Amino acid sequence: MKKWIGMTVLFVFVIGFLAACGNNSDEGRADSAANAGSKDDKEASASEAINLTYFSWDPSMEETNSALIEKFEEAHPGVTIELQSYEPTDYWPKVSAMAASGNAPDVLDMSSGYVDEWASKDLLLNLQEYIDADLNEADYFTDVFNAVRYPDKENGDMYAFPYAWVSTVLFYNKDMFDEAGLEYPTNEWTWDEFLNASQELTIDTNDDGNTDQYGFWFYGRYAQIEPWIYQNNGDILNEDKTEFVVDANGKEALKFLTDLTTEHKVSPRPKDVEGTNQQDLFPTGKVAMWVDGSWNIANNRDIIGDAFDWDIATVPRGNNWSEDVTYGWPDNIAISKTTKHADMAWEFVKFMTGEERSVEEFAGGKVPIYKATAESEAWLENDQKPANKSIILEQGELIGRNSYTPGWSEWRGYGAAEGSGMNGEIDQVLDGVKTFDEALESLTPYANDVLERAN
Amino acid sequence: MQYFKKSAYLFLLPTIIGLLLFRLIPVIFAFFTSFTDWDIYSPPVWIGLENYTRIFQSGEFWQILRNTLLFTAIYTVGVCIIGLFFAMLLNQRLKGIKFFRSLFFLPVITSIVAVGIIWNWILSPQNGILNILLDKIFNLQEPISWLGDPDYALIALALVYIWKSVGYQMLIFLAGLQNIPTELQEAAQMDGANKWKVFTKVTLPLLTPTIFFVLVITIIESFHTFGITHSMTQGGPYNATNTLSYFIYQNAFVHFNMGYASSLSFVLFILILVITWINFLYRKKWVNY
Structure with missing residues (x-):
């Protein structure tokens, strides 16, 4: 008998907990x-x-x-x-x-x-x-x-x-370029020129075996990936945006970007900078170049002040570039x-x-x-x-494609779900957990599953 | 003789209504939702068991289930042992003992957001104080990314959870310890038992009902991970710290897959029910009354 009561009490307790889980937000909704x-x-x-x-x-x-x-x-x-x-x-x-x-x-x-x-x-x-x-x-x-x-x-x-x-732009630290004796990025920059500069700018200043200054910061999110793909005439979606399929040029761009971290080691891995605001790496002088949205100008000004001289250029042109395309959005x-x-x-x-x-x-x-x-x-x-x-x-006159779809935040992995979707797969490549091909292989069915349900 | 007046029900009414409205009805509602495809904008569509088959076929779910069970193991063991340890320490007549008792309880009532921010700083691979200390002592080859490396992230997160909630279990242990008559321990000591013997042969057996209670609530609590996960890792890196309850939140309130989230809730419910049932089943074997 006693045991029975115990079980019943517990049963109610468990149900209560589960209900409480869903409850908070339910109440909020009723409220609004x-x-x-x-x-x-x-x-x-x-x-x-x-x-x-x-x-x-x-x-x-x-x-x-x-x-x-x-x-x-x-x-x-x-x-x-x-x-x-x-x-x-x-x-x-x-x-x-x-x-x-x-x-x-x-x-x-x-x-x-x-x-x-x-x-x-x-x-x-x-x-x-x-x-x-x-x-x-x-x-x-x-x-x-x-x-x-x-x-x-x-x-x-x-x-x-x-x-x-x-829009998306390439931020660069002029002082670091001067110190390395390099020419500033131009709007006609190619991948080779960019990679070369990144390597020159990746420096271990105190010779302890750990890189102290990185040439570039590649953050594997949409504002950092899409502009490169579009400048290489590639895409990650089919024509009517109902299917996730990375075409050859898109793949080339993605591989180039992830190689910057895994092979050339000119960009820190995500796990190296965990806990730091990604948008603060460039303005605090940890990296020499960075691609991100133009709105970061405000944050850069706040943090950099007069600490160093910096400027912006357009995103470098890929091997299959045919015309300048800017990735931007309203x-x-x-x-x-x-x-x-x-x-x-x-x-x-x-x-x-x-x-x-x-x-x-x-x-x-x-x-x-x-x-x-x-x-x-x-x-x-x-x-x-x-x-x-x-x-x-x-x-502003060159803004072209974008990758927005229904279910976009789910297959990309945004909004309190950073670890899933494309963001998670790219990070795994950068951290060396998966190879590029493995990541693409598991991402493609995942993204298509989401797109199929969302459309 | 009448034991219950009808008016008693009147006083119970608010609680009953609250329980129905905010607990039982949503639970039943969620049960039906779990058989539908519902994005909350458009009306739900009945899809039978499809959500459940999707759960068991998805690799993501199995990874998250593994995370959940691993988390439960680390968290429960950690909370029970550390909670008991501190309860023993604080179960003494010392000057200022009340101050220490509240000090150890402090994390329980600290805001989760503040906890998340502070621990993010402590665990940061770049300038985090933990890595600086470890480097001083062990001379690290390269900084450890506590929350960014999938090998450490879940353990690091579990330790923060333990730190945050152990004060509560400590308090229950403390109450349990104070219920044990000191005569028994003194008698054992007179019979020549050393401190360790007194602890294992007298204190611990008499504490088993408390331990059982703590074990049950801690296990249930360990499935209830949300706040710190949300403020520290959001399930990342790449789902390494994603647990079932957080996964349910993501599906329900980030991706608005209400049907899928509801079916996940019932999977979690069954899981907790089974584990708790096992707990009660084995109670007789080790709990002394």
Whole structure:
């Protein structure tokens, strides 16, 4: 009898634990849904006024956003915009859950990596008609628009509107180049020239057998991989992006990149730098070169200060290069399909992405989507490094392919799942756990399984 | 004579409603979800046992299950031995003993995020204090990447978990130790038993009910790994520190594969149930009442 009671108590305990696991987030969801619900009620009672909610993923932008909203509200009496900002890690679970319960915010920040997913689930408002009717496309950097088109990246309709875009660049430490007596990277650099410089710049300064200065830092993520593949005329997806297949040129680029770490040892392995912010390796002078998104200019300025001289160039051209292709993508604002005030929401999006958003709000390497603002002297910040900042604007005309698909974060391995997917496989190659071919062999079926389920 | 008044149920109502709403109903709901394909945006689609067959056919799952069991072994043994050790140390009449008892309990109530950040610093291969100390003593050939190397990552993570939660088990052991009448130990000493003999022949057998309790809750707790994993490794490097409960979180709230995550939850549930059942089965063999 006693034993029976014990087992029952334990059974309840175990069930309790399992339920508790799922619970936290359930409560959060119910909560946000309840909030959203009450907002709707308010809206219904005040029939004259229009209330819109705008969710932002950047709390550091809260002040600028509020200032813009104030300006917008002045210009549109009777309209109230409620701004809520969350860190990206909280933002996605939150807006996803709200969208799932049919209560998505009217206007929300939208990542290029999620547009396909959200559009395919019919959660976003098709903006194409508004754009055709209201905007003069020549005022904007239209090359990046394809990132927000759905279902077809060339001719599909736009389901979000960019407010800024970024490109990928090669950062280099001028002082280290001078010390080694090397020429600075040019925009016509080839892989051989790049590899040669990386080897010259990899130095064991105190002769203890451990490298103290690396020529390059290869971080095996999308902003570090894709630009090389596209500069080698390669791809990792099939034409309509439904299948993960690395073509010969793509394979060549991936092999070249991983060899930098495993064979030439000009880049530290991921396990060597575990616990360090990857974006801090270049600015703290541990590596001489680094490829990453242009937004890192801000972080570089903060950390480097006047410690050394640095600049940017475009990503080196591969052996099968035929024309310069930049890997870049926009940050966007989207309108949810469930909004009751689509027209006003569009007015707001237009306002937030147009000329009213002043140049001071684009820190470092983020480029305004509105050309006149981007091309102003103020954006170039001639008094600050990097001196070559204008190449980013040239890149804006060369932005081509991207690899965003539904299920993108799952097959790549993002968002609290860093260890899985392509990120995990690349890291295993770099750490010497798997060979390049083994990794590709296990990655391909994994990625295709995800893509098949997501499409 | 009436032992229970009907009004008693009224007082129980809030608890019962809470239990139903937040525990039992979600559990039943998850059970049905586990037979569906559900991305939370669109309505769930019934797919029968497909989620379960997918689990057992996926290499990822077996790797994560192995991690989970290895973690449970390290964690349970670590917590029980270290917890008991500190409980013995703190079960003395010393000046300021209360201060030490709270000191050892401190990690339990420390914020998980802070714990993650501090331990990331300590374990960092570049300038981490652990590697600096080891280098001073053993002269390391190259820095050990505690959290970046799959050979060490799970063990390192388990040690942080042990550090974080051992204070709680220590407290239970301490309570158990204080329940043991000192006369028994004194009597043994008078009979000529040395300290070790007193511990193994008197203290330990009398402590077995406490040990059993600690063992059961620790094993269950060891399947309940989330916070520190999330703030330190996120399952990386390449799934080396990914355990079942974290894998469930990834599938449910990162990839939004609710159906798959629910079926994984039930696999975990069965696993815990079986292990706990085995625990109770062998209880008679070593627990003294």
